[in-house]
Amino acid sequence: MRSTLPCRRERPSLRMQNDAKVSVAALSPTSISLVSSDLASFPLYRVRYGTDSTSAPLASFVFTSMQGGICRLAGLRPDTDYSVMVYGVGEAAAAHEGGSEALLASAAFKTPRQEVGEVGDISRLDMRVGRISSVEKHPDADSLYIEQIDLGEGEPRTIVSGLVKYCSPEELQGRDVIVLCNLKPRMMRGVESRGMLMRASDESKTTVEPLRPPEGSAPGDAVRVDGYQRQPYQPGDRANRAFEKVASKLRTDDQLRGTYDSAVMSTERGPCTATIEGRIS
Template sequence: MTPEKKYELITRNLQEVLGEEEILNILKERDLKLYWGTAPTGKPHIGYFVPMSKIADFLSAGVEVTVLLADIHAFLDNMKAPLELVNHRTKYYEVLINTVLESIGVPIDKLKFVVGSTYQLTKEYNMDNYRLCATVTEHDAKKAGLLYPGLQALDEEYLKVDAQFGGVDQRKIFVFAEKYLPHLGYKNRAHLMNPMVPGLAGSKMSSSDPDSKIDLLDDEATVTRKLKKAFCEEGNVTDNGVLSFIKSVLFPLGSLNGQTPKFVINRPEKFGGEAIYTDYQSLEDDFREKNVHPGDLKNSASEAINKLLDPIRKKWASDPELSKLTSRAYPDPGSKITKKKESKKHNQPPKGSNTPTELPVDVSRIDVRVAKIIKAENHPKNPKSYVSTVDVGDASGNPRTVVSGLASHIPLEQLQGRHVVAVCNLKPARLQGIESSAMLLAASSSDGQLELLDPPEGSEIGEQVIWKGYGCAKRDSEILNPKQKVFDQVAESLRVNEEGVAVFKDVPFETSKGVVTVKTLKEGTIR
């Protein structure tokens, strides 16, 4: 391949590239060196084929690809897994990613894996981190996400690469790296960004719903069943995870090694018969014009996905050691290591201990309910706050007064009659001279955007929000002592995930009608 051809393959289907000229200059002299990082936490699902399809492009173009298995980051991810589990998951990720790339049929002689702790715990790396912290402005640190961007920037230097690959959602981190690495005497790297691709379930379903995530080891029948439940509205091409997967994964993989991609719609003759598409745009156009039915698209996507997964499933089925690795990395809830983890998570002593059992510090003590704002007014003393009359479903039938600092973020008219999510067992407090008896939960992003949480449509006022595996507080059983800061500790694990679903440690907020979401914000914190 000529440098120009390599550049075309390296950058195709990306949303943005920072440092195009530098990449071309390097390719005229030698092959590019690039890294992609992932934290070994939950089981990799079919969404991993999105970055894998680009990594396949990189390897086909002769790029030296380093996959960073960020075990330190995985351990620090809300301390959800002990190091023993993280170590097993790190190995699981390496084997699975290797298997995925082998199944695609790309050369992997220039692929290597690096475990983050092999250099992130060294004296040199930590000294550079301290130097970086002393250099970065508070504004830039908050803008990019505080500690994590600095560590990710240093990875570029310590992995000795020319470029970093990630999603366009990491753009602020990449810009941060370009600004601050030279402050330490290190060179700038190029940054290649994938577009954000919706999940197969689409925005209508929770990413934490087992039926909305296709595991890379799911059997054929399970894949077919889950695809049937995927959100795929007729004629909708802008919010369609099935189409997005076909565009971002199936067509690019089908065109590797100079092949002509092909996606086949299989359907009975009376509905048009078989249709073969060799380019994505034609398929999208036909779906938009309703020439392709959602059911036929999902059935055909299911067949294509099962072909992708079949080599991975066969390798796992033929090697008992891989099944053992899976069990060690993701043990059943009743296993010893999981019980040890749960004991720590709930601040409970292990079985046989003489230490008195303490109440858990988690969402099982937080009384969160679906509520309705009956009326909202400007605070008489503070222009940044609202005073709302809120029905939280108390047995008395009386609404509560709630003071919230939302005036700088949400227009007053948008609060009138709005259904919200409220914490109802905090101790009442006087805020700017008015007693507030509950707290409305809102999500905020790193760029300062703020939005209230939205309970699922049809949820009853006063219905409690639950978290599977944790439950919810017994109504009116405990008023949280502010000195113990129970809610503050729980709030450290409250966030909005990449699909706009409110979660506690990846477990979604739920009512009987579905999951709690934030319609206008993704990936943020909740307070």
């Protein structure tokens, strides 16, 4: 039951028990993967899972190893809350709970909604909500900031942006922003930048500000474009080429909403906005 499937970036909420770690990653509206570490050693492991509805029975299966591995659950319902429990099975379970099975960890997750709409170049961009946790001047470039941005990944990402002329560190500290996450990492004056902070500017580029997610957004929330599915590429050259194709059609409209070719950019809480009507880059 082991797999090397990659984990996608939209992260559901988790609940953990004991010291064991079980992470849940959404792969599609109908399947997820469990990534485990620090589980006690057992000859067998059982995974039980089901919807949060008390009337829904739990499904389960047994396999031989989950130490640092990945277990995939398929056949799930889109946009549905699930619970999952991982048990150790065998004689060693008696030392934990005095029975044949020992509960090692549990988690809760919600499968993504089923995507609708067409697939275009904009679908290939991984735009997410981020929160700036720290800002400092680049030691070798007067026009650049080095920002640490929480994207719901556990560790912040380093992003280098050219906002020194337009925003003070105090204005950026703690601010919620939109980050394009799957551009190919690049070195900027000796510092690797792993994404791009999306910003709006007027036509003369004298006023520039980061695009802002709606109130109540959380780090890692996905940004979608109305009428398009969200199917981002892995970070690299393909994502760079997709961005180059759509960049000229990214703008804020007369309602100051972020748009692509007039289609609104939003999270589940509402549209992404700025105070400037102009280009997004």
